[in-house]
Amino acid sequence: MPSSTAPWSEAVDTWHRSGAADLWCPACDRMVPPREWTWEDNRFAFPHLGFEIWNAARLRPAFVAAFGRVLGHRIRTVAGKL
Secondary structure, eight states: OOTTOOOHHHHHHHHHHHSOOOEEETTTTEEEOGGGOOOGGGOOOOOSSOOOOOSOOOOOHHHHHHHHHHHTSOOOOOOOOO
16 A cells, blocks of 8 residues: 555545545555445445435435436435434
């Protein structure tokens, strides 16, 4: 791991402030922007545009796909409880 690698929380903070950051990926052995990372179950997302929906059922896959087509961009859904 290169010495210039920022810890996860620092990289996330940098991304949040500036919209750009790199983080060392042990799977591919290179620096990768957090928005390009993938997780099982899409546990995290690093959007430039985000929507937070409270107290609702999970979004239907057909709706998410149609929304992505309208936006012209990939869509990531993240669900969880506080």
